[in-house]
Amino acid sequence: MHFDCNFTPYLSLKINPDLIGHERNLNIVPEVLSQAQEVMIMEKKALPPKSEFSEWYHELIQRAEIMDVRYPVKGLYVWFPFGFRIRKEVYGILREIMDREHDEVYFPALIPETELGKEGEHIKGFENEVYWVTHGGTTPLDVKLALRPTSETAMYPMFKLWIRSHADLPLKVYQIVNTFRYETKHTRPLIRLREITSFKEAHTVHATFEEAEEQVKKAMSYYKEFYDRLAIPCLICRRPEWDKFPGAVYTMAFDTIMPDGKTLQIGTVHNLGDNFARTFNIEYEMPNGEHSFAYQTCYGISERCVAALISVHGDDLGLILPFEVSPVQVVVIPVLYKGKEEAVLKAARELGEELKRRGYRVVVDESDERPGAKYYTWELKGAAIRVEIGPREVDEGTAVVSFRDEKKKFSVKRDEIPEKVEEWAKEMRERLYARAVEAMKERVKYCNSLEEVEEWIKKGVALVHLCDSEECGAKLDEIASVLGEVFELPFEVSAEKKGKCVVCGREGRLNAVARTY
Numbered sequence: 001m002h003f004d005c006n007f008t009p010y011l012s013l014k015i016n017p018d019l020i021g022h023e024r025n026l027n028i029v030p031e032v033l034s035q036a037q038e039v040m041i042m043e044k045k046a047l048p049p050k051s052e053f054s055e056w057y058h059e060l061i062q063r064a065e066i067m068d069v070r071y072p073v074k075g076l077y078v079w080f081p082f083g084f085r086i087r088k089e090v091y092g093i094l095r096e097i098m099d100r101e102h103d104e105v106y107f108p109a110l111i112p113e114t115e116l117g118k119e120g121e122h123i124k125g126f127e128n129e130v131y132w133v134t135h136g137g138t139t140p141l142d143v144k145l146a147l148r149p150t151s152e153t154a155m156y157p158m159f160k161l162w163i164r165s166h167a168d169l170p171l172k173v174y175q176i177v178n179t180f181r182y183e184t185k186h187t188r189p190l191i192r193l194r195e196i197t198s199f200k201e202a203h204t205v206h207a208t209f210e211e212a213e214e215q216v217k218k219a220m221s222y223y224k225e226f227y228d229r230l231a232i233p234c235l236i237c238r239r240p241e242w243d244k245f246p247g248a249v250y251t252m253a254f255d256t257i258m259p260d261g262k263t264l265q266i267g268t269v270h271n272l273g274d275n276f277a278r279t280f281n282i283e284y285e286m287p288n289g290e291h292s293f294a295y296q297t298c299y300g301i302s303e304r305c306v307a308a309l310i311s312v313h314g315d316d317l318g319l320i321l322p323f324e325v326s327p328v329q330v331v332v333i334p335v336l337y338k339g340k341e342e343a344v345l346k347a348a349r350e351l352g353e354e355l356k357r358r359g360y361r362v363v364v365d366e367s368d369e370r371p372g373a374k375y376y377t378w379e380l381k382g383a384a385i386r387v388e389i390g391p392r393e394v395d396e397g398t399a400v401v402s403f404r405d406e407k408k409k410f411s412v413k414r415d416e417i418p419e420k421v422e423e424w425a426k427e428m429r430e431r432l433y434a435r436a437v438e439a440m441k442e443r444v445k446y447c448n449s450l451e452e453v454e455e456w457i458k459k460g461v462a463l464v465h466l467c468d469s470e471e472c473g474a475k476l477d478e479i480a481s482v483l484g485e486v487f488e489l490p491f492e493v494s495a496e497k498k499g500k501c502v503v504c505g506r507e508g509r510l511n512a513v514a515r516t517y
């Protein structure tokens with residue numbers, strides 16, 4: 001396995017990541033290494049192909065410096081600076097969307113056992129996942145404190161104090177915090193964490209069930225917009241009764257399909273009805289003076305959105321990030337030749353400055369690596385647009401432009417680049433989205449029998465008709481997870497909304513079944 005990096009017109013060489021930046025330390029000149037030696041070193045260090053998804057993912061997040069997985073506690077990981085920059089851009093979008101109609105708040109990370117345990121269903125759902133703080137120093141606490149697994153039971157006792165009359169409604173808040181869940185399934189960076197570092201949770205309170213219902217729809221449209229901007233197609237389902245959020249009336253879930261055909265739940269929207277309001281006594285006075293319980297919703301997204309971003313778009317060379325969230329939106333690479341350095345550097349810096357002036361995130365890579373080594377690095381890190389300037393381009397007033405998601409390169413007049421960037425970014429997002437939808441489409445199939453389901457879920461999501469009986473659901477759940485009734489797919493499928501239950505033959509609705517992360 002090696003990278004054949006003949007992307008540049010100037011030289012064709014095998015890039016060895018082990019050597020990048022270490023030529024001097026190793027006291028060798030890569031150009032004089034024999035082909036065999038290079039290939040040998042490459043074999044050790046090349047990124048596994050994306051077709052081996054699990055290995056690829058694990059290697060990539062470390063090589064691209066997203067997460068450091070060496071922290072000595074299971075399920076806890078460290079954000080590298082570069083990873084944290086991706087997080088900042090992605091959560092910038094989420095914040096922008098939330099800020100339109102929610103106020104940002106902060107509630108404490110510790111929840112008294114007495115509050116956490118109040119809502120029966122809720123505590124049943126979480127009791128095996130809670131981390132407890134039992135001591136202050138060596139003194140046992142009177143009331144044990146839970147590290148929030150989510151913040152309903154931290155917030156709602158306070159909502160009770162905040163809400164008096166209909167004038168206090170609706171209440172819409174969100175926070176982005178860490179939460180803790182003692183997960184027993186296999187933990188994975190960004191995907192299944194014991195400390196979720198970037199839990200965006202929104203909580204709303206309304207006067208009526210209908211208003212809460214409206215809010216569920218709005219929340220879904222917000223999440224759709226968010227994932228749309230990340231060019232990540234989603235499958236939206238209403239989770240089955242046995243898999244809804246503990247304490248909710250119902251749960252709408254967003255899933256995306258990972259490259260290995262397993263689904264990843266990347267967001268959920270819950271209608272809580274008045275279940276929590278009854279438990280926490282969240283009442284308000286209506287205009288006619290009577291009292292009523294309030295109706296609530298909550299919805300959440302974690303750093304799984306970053307895992308999806310990496311997994312859905314990346315390729316054998318590394319990250320592919322939509323322009324809007326790439327920490328390096330444009331990389332300008334001066335291709336230096338003896339005697340022409342000055343003019344090339346000047347042109348590269350000028351273009352870099354102009355792009356920065358327009359607010360883009362730009363790197364002018366002036367390091368003394370060879371161009372091929374630079375290309376390797378920026379491909380790994382998902383720089384969206386690459387601009388190369390050599391002596392010929394300086395003379396012609398041009399530059400060579402390429403996009404991270406396409407192999408082709410083209411020449412552009414240098415002074416036209418800044419105004420073209422926006423359009424290129426838009427087209428790139430559209431290409432990424434179209435490609436992701438195609439990939440998803442290939443992994444979704446309507447199945448007529450349990451045998452067919454069993455076979456297909458090795459590859460992706462099976463659509464089936466399923467009746468409302470618990471037994472039929474349980475039967476399917478033995479084969480793979482029932483994601484629930486299909487609410488929306490990002491493409492047309494030739495399957496009716498209703499049909500014969502795949503288990504018993506009675507009337508059923510269209511459901512999705514898959515292996516899940």
Ligand code: P5A
Nearest residue numbers: 150191192193201265266267268298299300302304
């Ligand atoms: C909604 C926000 C809630 O907790 N309370 C406030 C509601 N819903 S949830 O479905 O349980 O979680 C919301 C989303 O968080 C992601 N998630 C995780 N991500 C990483 N590691 C975990 N251990 C983990 N658990 C949940 C999922 O995307 C989920 O939809």
Ligand code: ZN
Nearest residue numbers: 467472501504
């Ligand atoms: Zn049935």
